[in-house]
Amino acid sequence: MNIGDVSRISGLPAKTIRYYEDIGLIRPLRGENGYRSFQDKDLHKLAFLGRARALGFTIEDCRNLLALYEDDGRESAAVKHIAEDHLARIDEKIAQLRSMRATLAELVNACAGDHRPDCPILNDLGHGDRPASDQLKKPAGNCSH
Amino acid sequence: MNIGDVSRISGLPAKTIRYYEDIGLIRPLRGENGYRSFQDKDLHKLAFLGRARALGFTIEDCRNLLALYEDDGRESAAVKHIAEDHLARIDEKIAQLRSMRATLAELVNACAGDHRPDCPILNDLGHGDRPASDQLKKPAGNCSH
DNA sequence: CCTTGACCTTCCAGTCACTGGAACGACTAT
DNA sequence: ATAGTCGTTCCAGTGACTGGAAGGTCAAGG
Known part of the structure; x- marks a missing residue:
């Protein structure tokens, strides 16, 4: 899945998705052509981020929430x-x-x-x-x- | 009047006052030593700006409001x-x-x-x-x- | 006269979460 | 071959300041 598809599905601008990679919120794989190759996991994370941002959480909040989301031992x-x-x-x-x-x-x-x-x-x-x-x-x- | 006095009186940080000059909201005179020399007019304008900003007007709004304030022929x-x-x-x-x-x-x-x-x-x-x-x-x- | 300290100056960089654009490479269809 | 769409990176700008560095000025005290 290329960034355009992910953008359409998630509703997030491609620019924003690249920015989220830049600041380490997601880590999509890369194809041989250098294109980002998004897995379901990434799509899921982006949806999470979209919803958290829509609720007004800061990016740092999102980072922490995402970490908790992926931590099965969280409280x-x-x-x-x-x-x-x-x-x-x-x-x-x-x-x-x-x-x-x-x-x-x-x-x-x-x-x-x-x-x-x-x-x-x-x-x-x-x-x-x-x-x-x-x-x-x-x-x-x-x-x- | 130096910037420190004006800052204390208006409640605006000196940095902000310098910034307001930078973007052309005020035009204080300069003394021989290069210090800004504020007149009552400037103080008045800064108070105006402080109140307008406290009401959430953008800087551009403030610029327009200030212009109207000084225009006797305004509507x-x-x-x-x-x-x-x-x-x-x-x-x-x-x-x-x-x-x-x-x-x-x-x-x-x-x-x-x-x-x-x-x-x-x-x-x-x-x-x-x-x-x-x-x-x-x-x-x-x-x-x- | 010298020093100390408070004040002033300018300029550069950072904030937050993107957004726009340039310049270029990759892919698809005709 | 070409056109058009998609992708890439990097740089700069947004709003309204704010922090800090590097340096000039001034008044008071020794």
């Missing part, structure tokens, strides 16, 4: 620990976004959005009448790659 | 448009995270988390019994820089 506590950590990070992010959303919605609501220059949104950002920015620690959240 | 509709777009992006992200959260919480809940190897989390990721990964389009969401 489910280890897996649960990773998942719980991730759940907490997700909750944090949701809270952050909701706080942003609340402030922003208020401002948008207060703005006439017409041809005149008066704008409560700019007023807020400029003068900071309302406490629009309580926590500058983690302003992140806008990663639309 | 508030333009500002509102940027803010509404951003609000929509936030809502999308929240929805994505909530969907992840729901699936993940279910799995975590089903996992004993003990010394035994059986683990519903790994079962799901491995075999995909449950549809844990409906949308692979935007798996992102984990940008904890």
Whole structure:
């Protein structure tokens, strides 16, 4: 199986699959022509990775989860620990976004959005009448790659 | 005013302030010694940027908002448009995270988390019994820089 | 005058998880 | 032989910083 087939089946871009090999998540064999030759095992792993990534696990999480997946002597506590950590990070992010959303919605609501220059949104950002920015620690959240 | 003072006042790291100059968001004067010399105007702009970033606006949004802020002839509709777009992006992200959260919480809940190897989390990721990964389009969401 | 230490400068590299593109080789069908 | 599709590698870019190295500047104290 060549990378194109695997890409179609798994839904992962070929680039991503090559990247996963680069960072050691999979180790497909090579044919005489130098092409990667994927086995069912690799396909399975890629599906695993796709699902884990879709749940927002980092690549490092995925690496650890994959190792646990292949370790028959694992303790489910280890897996649960990773998942719980991730759940907490997700909750944090949701809270952050909701706080942003609340402030922003208020401002948008207060703005006439017409041809005149008066704008409560700019007023807020400029003068900071309302406490629009309580926590500058983690302003992140806008990663639309 | 040197960069250190401005950093303390605005709460933005000096590195970030230099970066903002690099990408043309601010244009502080320079003293004879080569040090940046910040005026009230710069301080004001940085505060604006800090608040806009805290609300999750991208740097490009910030650039546009700043331009509108300084344009007396602006139409508030333009500002509102940027803010509404951003609000929509936030809502999308929240929805994505909530969907992840729901699936993940279910799995975590089903996992004993003990010394035994059986683990519903790994079962799901491995075999995909449950549809844990409906949308692979935007798996992102984990940008904890 | 010299040193210490805090401050400032620039520039380069790294982050995360890819993604785009160039330049080239391999295979398939006509 | 040729065209077109697939595969390969390698390099660079994304967003918004952040860390660190190597060096210049300044004020205070001895």
